[in-house]
Amino acid sequence: MNSRRLLPILPILTLLAMLGPVVAGLWGTLLPAFGHLPAAGLTGPSLDPFRDLFDWAGLPRAMFLSISTGLLATGISLVIVMLINAGWSGTKPFRGLERLLSPLLSVPHAAAAFGLAFLIAPSGWLSRLLSPMVTGWDRPPDLLIVQDTWGLTMTAGLIVKEVPFLLLITLAALGQADAQRSVAISQALGYGRVTGWLKTVFPRVYAQIRPPIYVVLAYSMSVVDVAVILGPNTPPSLSVQIVKWMSDPDLAMRLEGAAGALLQLGLVIGALVFWRLGEHVVGRVGKRWIASGARGRLDPLVAQGALAAGAVCALSVMLGLVVLTIWSFAGYWGFPDALPDAFTWRNWMRFGPGTLEALGETALIAVTVAMTALILTIGCLEAEYRFGLSFSQRAVWLLYLPLLIPQTAFLPGLQTLMLSLGADVGRAPVMLAHLVFVLPYVFLSLADPFRAWDTRMGTIAAALRASPNGVLWRVRLPMLLRPILTALAVGLAVSVGQYLPTLLIGGGRVQTLTTEAVALASGGDRRAIGVYGLMQTGAALVPFALALLIPTLVWRNRKGLRHG
């Protein structure tokens, strides 16, 4: 391998892998949305697809659901995370919560959603634990909690997963914000903890975490798997309906689906603009608040509330996993009983072989995609180092672009485009589609530690006559083993959790743990869901455990790398 020729093209290759499918997918959405789909014998342009779309009676509600879940989930998660940081960062309860929340980050959305459903449904675990003693129920109450019409449960399902994400993102940003001293100063001036933090640290931190917040907003507005599990059915949210149209055997329905996809894209862009305007308003109000000199009398109360909210999020996901586990081993489990009559291996015997097959497919895709992403990422970062390139803030937005454009806006188009080109759906295209979402996360995870490496180590190694490749392989990569494995684990977890790309680009023929688990949602077989949900969680979680364990073992006699 001639690295001198290969290395410079890796950044270009990476951009192509990340943005190529997005651009192609948007193009493939645009044409059928205006009535052009030669594969179905239709040529445009025409506005009929949009006419059909606007004739659909469920559209206003579907649009409303997309907007309300997106804004609510993002806003509430952000408020919880900011207030937790404001009230508790650097304290013991904070470290406890951080330790609880960080492993939860890798729990796939679908598994967390199933767990939440099994927890809070009328016949869920909480209701069983409290019945009949507290509630007096001896049968499940007739309440629409899961899949409620307003999408509130779905919003809650998103919040419990976005809080850990935003918390870890914020922690990374706080390192550069000199938060401790700012809070100390404001406390010395008589400000409460929370108020002091919000007035001095929040503006700096927010500027840094803005891109991931936009990602959360775009994601929450267009999520499909969580919406299928927790969201309303009649009508479903817009993105779920788009997937329904795209899966219709009648090819003409794809036109309506494509029009819906463009509408979804428009909604997300609109919401992002709205959020941006909201930032200005908050900034203005905040300036006035700072100028008022208010010291924050309610701070202790606010801090307690935020900590409680964070704990509820952590507990929901964890208890959800517990109840998934119980169901996966449950024999007969009548309603008000807190636990099943008997625990059995029968569910695992029955669904085990199916999950193993899906696990194989999941692992094959995830390992290939995450390794590819890792190699491209290291190639980009090494090229940046060797050739003295530097990425501007604008280039960083390119990384976020595939995460900001809703999956439902370009994946249907990508599928249609592949269909028109006669390309086969299947495993390889699914891998390419996964790469679009895995690459940014792997890159974002590895970039900071890779750049933070002391380049004088490289100068020393070169002075000892190690070639550039020698420096990379013999010094830099071994020293960065821990962040590299963490980035790999992030990539694996992202790939394992992918639902829509696997479903749409795989044409229903690529069956991973995630697609199988979500497909079980409509059937409501809690034992099967328990088994699949746990396997899915394990597939995402085990790599993280290994990423912690392996460097500790390999470098057990190297004190200098213990906290790296």
Place this chain on the structure above:
Amino acid sequence: MDKGLSLRDVTITKGGAPLLSVSHDIAPGEVLTVMGPSGVGKSTLLAFITGTLAPDFHATGDVWLDGQDITHAAPHQRRVGILFQDDLLFPHLSVGANLAFGLQPGGSRAERAAKIAEALNEIGLSGFEDRDPATLSGGQKARVALMRMLLSEPCGLLLDEPFSRLDAALRAQVRDMVFDRAKARQLPVLMVTHDADDAQAAGGVIVTLGG
């Protein structure tokens, strides 16, 4: 003059503004000390000589080492050794493996191991092959770093504030050792420092920048 390190009309600029100009020949076994407060670009001069100048700097002039123009050579082919104020021992390698990293390739495994044992003996660290560098004392680390660099058989030696992290007692000891070894091997030495003691101890020509 053939042997030695020559800086010929070296001028480094940043964004068009001149940072420093040096033109000097350093004979084998001699020390040139470049002094000046921090921020005048002393380390930039060394980065130019090692070939690791950051892209926002621009340099003109030539660097010659033992009769060869190394101005445009790849960093790992220049045969210029460097010591920083931190020891920069590779934290993932044992003390022995750090030295083996520096030792020129060639020789059987046993021969190489013997050379490393001898090198450790020379710096008073016999039997330290398998030690984790992070467990050494500051003085021990400095000695390993020096020996690692010498084992790579450089033709010139650069010192970037090499003693500023050591406490007073250790400082003179490590400093003497570095200069003794450099003289014994007839290496031209270029040291940058802001410490007058170090400059005096070097005993060579002193150039002051930005003063």
